[in-house]
Amino acid sequence: xxxxxxxxxxxxxxxxxxNEDLIPEGGFGAVLARAGVGKTAFLVQLALRALLRNKNVxxxxxxxxxxxxxxxxxxxxxxxxxxxxxxQSNQLWEAMLPHRFIMTFKAEGFSVPTLEERxxxxxxxxIFSPQIVVIDGFLFDESxxxxxxxxxxxxxxxxLHVWFAMRTHRHEEPASDxxxxxxxxxSDLFDTVIQLxxxxxxxxxxxxxGGTSTSDSSALCLDPSTMLIKKQ
Amino acid sequence: MGYDVKKLRNIGxxxxxxxxKTTLTERILFYTKRIYAIHDVKGKDGVGxxxxxxxxxxxxxxxxxxxxxxxxxxxxxxxxIDTPGHVDFTxxxxxxLRVLDGAILVLCAVGGVQSQSITVDQQMKRYKVPCIAFxxxxxxxxxxxxxxxxxxxxxxxxNAVAMQIPIGLEAxxxxxxxxxxMKAFYFDGDNGENVRIEDIPENLLxxxxxxREELIDAASMYSDELTDVILEEKEIxxxxxxxxxxxxxxxxxMTPVFMGSAYKNKGVQPLLNAVTKLLPCPSxxxxxxxxxxxxxxxxxxxxxxxxxxxxxxxxxxEGQYGQLTYIRVYQGTIAKGTTVYNVRSxxxxxxxxxxxMHADNMEDIKKIPAxxxxxxxxxxxxxxxxxxxxxxxxxxTSMFVPDPVISLSIVPNDNKARINMSKALGRFTKEDPTFKxxxxxETNDTIIQGMGELHLEVYVERMRREYDAEVTTGRPRxxxxxxxxxxxxFNYIHKKxxxxxxxxxxxxGYMEPVTEEDFMFENKIVGGKIPTQFISSCExxxxxxxxxxxxxxxxxxxxxxxxxDGASHAVDSSEMAFQAAARGAFLEGYAKAKAVIxxxxxxxxxxxxxxxxxxxxxxxNQRRGMIVGSQDEGTQSVIEANVPLAEMFGFSTVLxxxxxxxxxFTMELGSYKQVPQSVAEELIKKAxxxxxxxx
Numbered sequence: 001x002x003x004x005x006x007x008x009x010x011x012x013x014x015x016x017x018x019n020e021d022l023i024p025e026g027g028f029g030a031v032l033a034r035a036g037v038g039k040t041a042f043l044v045q046l047a048l049r050a051l052l053r054n055k056n057v058x059x060x061x062x063x064x065x066x067x068x069x070x071x072x073x074x075x076x077x078x079x080x081x082x083x084x085x086x087x088q089s090n091q092l093w094e095a096m097l098p099h100r101f102i103m104t105f106k107a108e109g110f111s112v113p114t115l116e117e118r119x120x121x122x123x124x125x126x127i128f129s130p131q132i133v134v135i136d137g138f139l140f141d142e143s144x145x146x147x148x149x150x151x152x153x154x155x156x157x158x159x160l161h162v163w164f165a166m167r168t169h170r171h172e173e174p175a176s177d178x179x180x181x182x183x184x185x186x187s188d189l190f191d192t193v194i195q196l197x198x199x200x201x202x203x204x205x206x207x208x209x210g211g212t213s214t215s216d217s218s219a220l221c222l223d224p225s226t227m228l229i230k231k232q
Numbered sequence: 233m234g235y236d237v238k239k240l241r242n243i244g245x246x247x248x249x250x251x252x253k254t255t256l257t258e259r260i261l262f263y264t265k266r267i268y269a270i271h272d273v274k275g276k277d278g279v280g281x282x283x284x285x286x287x288x289x290x291x292x293x294x295x296x297x298x299x300x301x302x303x304x305x306x307x308x309x310x311x312x313i314d315t316p317g318h319v320d321f322t323x324x325x326x327x328x329l330r331v332l333d334g335a336i337l338v339l340c341a342v343g344g345v346q347s348q349s350i351t352v353d354q355q356m357k358r359y360k361v362p363c364i365a366f367x368x369x370x371x372x373x374x375x376x377x378x379x380x381x382x383x384x385x386x387x388x389x390x391n392a393v394a395m396q397i398p399i400g401l402e403a404x405x406x407x408x409x410x411x412x413x414m415k416a417f418y419f420d421g422d423n424g425e426n427v428r429i430e431d432i433p434e435n436l437l438x439x440x441x442x443x444r445e446e447l448i449d450a451a452s453m454y455s456d457e458l459t460d461v462i463l464e465e466k467e468i469x470x471x472x473x474x475x476x477x478x479x480x481x482x483x484x485x486m487t488p489v490f491m492g493s494a495y496k497n498k499g500v501q502p503l504l505n506a507v508t509k510l511l512p513c514p515s516x517x518x519x520x521x522x523x524x525x526x527x528x529x530x531x532x533x534x535x536x537x538x539x540x541x542x543x544x545x546x547x548x549x550e551g552q553y554g555q556l557t558y559i560r561v562y563q564g565t566i567a568k569g570t571t572v573y574n575v576r577s578x579x580x581x582x583x584x585x586x587x588x589m590h591a592d593n594m595e596d597i598k599k600i601p602a603x604x605x606x607x608x609x610x611x612x613x614x615x616x617x618x619x620x621x622x623x624x625x626x627x628x629t630s631m632f633v634p635d636p637v638i639s640l641s642i643v644p645n646d647n648k649a650r651i652n653m654s655k656a657l658g659r660f661t662k663e664d665p666t667f668k669x670x671x672x673x674e675t676n677d678t679i680i681q682g683m684g685e686l687h688l689e690v691y692v693e694r695m696r697r698e699y700d701a702e703v704t705t706g707r708p709r710x711x712x713x714x715x716x717x718x719x720x721x722f723n724y725i726h727k728k729x730x731x732x733x734x735x736x737x738x739x740x741g742y743m744e745p746v747t748e749e750d751f752m753f754e755n756k757i758v759g760g761k762i763p764t765q766f767i768s769s770c771e772x773x774x775x776x777x778x779x780x781x782x783x784x785x786x787x788x789x790x791x792x793x794x795x796x797d798g799a800s801h802a803v804d805s806s807e808m809a810f811q812a813a814a815r816g817a818f819l820e821g822y823a824k825a826k827a828v829i830x831x832x833x834x835x836x837x838x839x840x841x842x843x844x845x846x847x848x849x850x851x852x853n854q855r856r857g858m859i860v861g862s863q864d865e866g867t868q869s870v871i872e873a874n875v876p877l878a879e880m881f882g883f884s885t886v887l888x889x890x891x892x893x894x895x896x897f898t899m900e901l902g903s904y905k906q907v908p909q910s911v912a913e914e915l916i917k918k919a920x921x922x923x924x925x926x927x
Contacts (some may be wrong), residue, residue, distance in 0.1 A: 066860060067872070070860060102860060102861030104863045105863075114864070
């Protein structure tokens with residue numbers, strides 16, 4: 001008997017999210033953090049939790065090759081099964097894999113039409129139809145607004161939940177709404193914005209938009225040794 | 233010549249079929265005075281037009297396609313190393329690419345970047361081999377070297393930069409303009425051996441200036457010094473440009489492009505100059521070995537002749553004086569009379585005769601220092617073996633040899649073929665540890681085993697081509713396995729006590745699935761219920777059952793047997809009796825342990841132009857493949873998938889036809905996984921019908 005229930009015990013309830021998707025269909029979510037704080041680990045956990053709920057996850061990486069992204073999943077999964085002492089984890093892993101598809105692009109070769117073309121290719125041939133899309137390495141620069149609007153249209157059309165990772169910088173002062181400046185221009189497109197904030201030895205999971213936690217206090221944090229989400 | 237590693241080049245010539253590799257190699261050997269006459273591949277009557285280099289070699293008695301041909305140019309020593317043409321990702325290809333330090337990528341000025349150019353380019357990329365390009369056949373109608381340069385950029389993603397422009401094209405090709413020295417090169421004499429250097433013709437001056445600007449602009453990316461000179465508007469020397477281009481070439485960030493027509497004897501000498509000036513010498517290249525004492529951790533070797541020896545035997549050749557072993561020394565010096573250690577076999581070997589290969593003869597030498605290539609006589613070794621100074625346990629190749637996943641029966645067509653086949657198999661098994669052969673006890677057929685369908689096809693083709701052994705092949709068979717999925721108990725009595733010497737033994741315990749090892753045995757007998765001297769017989773009995781599983785006669789793996797009870801008879805118990813009891817116990821437990829069939833799942837990597845990504849994915853999907861992901865690399869795309877080997881038969885043909893021959897794939901064993909129920913049923917049916925037909 002696979003003890004999935006423990007994993008599925010939604011930790012985000014503590015942050016005011018009743019639904020573990022955190023975002024509605026066609027919605028955008030973002031994880032903001034400085035380099036090396038744990039954006040990818042956090043996104044991979046969201047993806048793994050979705051996979052355990054038999055959702056199809058498309059992981060798009062603009063930085064890393066397929067095998068490196070695969071290693072992230074394996075590593076986080078191993079930590080997860082260890083933490084919950086799950087036997088027969090191999091079977092669970094094998095059962096999950098067909099629900100995951102990794103797509104990587106060289107950052108300069110990425111464009112929304114290309115991504116749409118690839119996704120259409122996959123679904124038309126009945127190879128893979130994503131429900132959740134995780135985009136890691138997306139550059140929030142001047143062209144981001146146009147691209148995000150296009151992506152939003154696709155997300156709505158295909159009822160996707162789309163997650164982004166965004167790197168913030170220590171020296172940047174936040175905008176008046178508390179968001180990092182480059183993100184502030186596009187934040188209205190996002191339903192949920194989560195920030196990972198190192199405080200002492202822990203990494204706090206703060207909600208900048210959506211949920212009930214504030215930027216001052218958080219009910220969740222990341223365990224720095226395993227990068228797993230845990231309650232404070 | 234002396235030993236100056238800075239003046240040594242170990243290069244390969246990679247090309248699409250028909251782009252003129254043989255003609256170019258031939259001209260190189262002629263201009264470097266290794267051969268004294270030029271014979272055309274295409275004879276006057278056109279008969280020889282399709283000759284391949286093997287046939288040409290036989291006819292000419294030279295060794296164009298030998299493992300390494302040595303020549304000299306401008307006080308530099310050049311070893312031209314043969315790169316096997318087959319696309320399959322075999323150990324042999326890997327080995328020959330390891331020996332190269334640089335390469336000339338030959339392209340046809342008419343055909344441009346063709347599918348095989350993509351293949352060879354990807355091999356170079358995989359092994360980080362720096363290369364220069366030569367656009368051949370500029371004399372042909374329809375030739376357009378600048379279109380080929382664009383294709384190099386678009387299709388192969390090279391930062392290709394012209395180092396020359398042609399003087400005339402097609403039938404009017406007269407020579408080339410060197411954009412570094414800004415001189416025109418003409419090739420006079422019967423065979424173009426007299427290079428005449430003149431000023432650039434007036435009508436080409438403007439184009440030359442423009443192209444030179446492009447070249448300097450591209451080269452300045454790799455040299456601050458050159459950038460400074462440009463900014464300060466000082467005179468740009470030839471050395472500055474060459475140094476910058478060399479830096480870009482060595483890091484594979486730039487591909488300098490040369491052009492000409494080997495057949496019309498134009499542009500070969502400047503290409504040879506470029507080999508000496510732009511391609512790396514052995515000490516420019518970082519070579520890695522694996523530390524066998526440290527879990528195959530990688531160790532960087534130093535191209536220093538004084539350090540302990542690390543050398544790789546990369547090719548064996550059967551000559552009239554016995555086995556000739558081609559060797560590349562990466563570190564230290566191999567000298568006549570010294571003793572080295574074969575890391576694979578653990579044997580010490582004394583070096584006897586050391587030679588250096590010329591085009592058609594050999595020269596005895598005393599030593600082979602780091603970076604050099606030579607050949608040894610009378611050394612018993614396999615291809616891919618590493619030789620080191622005794623006490624150094626480094627290997628150039630991984631010692632991990634995966635089990636073969638596919639087998640094929642081969643039957644020689646006649647007696648001559650039988651003898652040649654046996655010779656060929658002996659050689660191939662020595663060359664390639666992943667290629668195995670045995671004779672099936674039941675059918676008496678010779679079975680060859682390897683890592684994939686193409687792998688075996690290559691060897692069957694080589695048997696025919698190189699050994700004149702015509703064989704008929706059977707259907708390829710996948711190496712399935714059986715295993716159990718649940719714990720099951722057994723309690724079996726083997727009893728024969730009716731007349732004569734009796735047999736008695738009882739074995740009880742349980743079997744359970746394990747993943748760590750193929751077979752584990754644990755003895756939990758207490759109180760001497762099975763006497764200690766019979767425990768090993770029990771283990772042997774269980775082990776004997778593993779070779780042919782009770783379900784489908786496939787090998788059984790992943791089983792742990794624990795015995796915890798039993799009984800013996802003071803007179804009738806024997807080793808034989810307990811072996812038989814263990815066999816019975818195994819069958820009893822196995823029947824209850826829900827046995828399943830496992831099949832090899834291959835990690836398949838398809839490299840395809842992005843336009844065909846969808847088609848390639850669809851092919852993988854149709855083959856019970858699970859696509860792990862896709863990697864978009866601009867014009868090319870890489871798809872990674874896990875596909876059952878049984879579904880991969882004929883994949884290369886289908887992939888080629890669906891992608892206009894532009895995609896290629898590699899595969900290696902990933903894991904063994906349970907076959908789906910429907911496939912298992914098919915297999916059982918098939919096995920039953922085969923049994924019936926045999927009966």
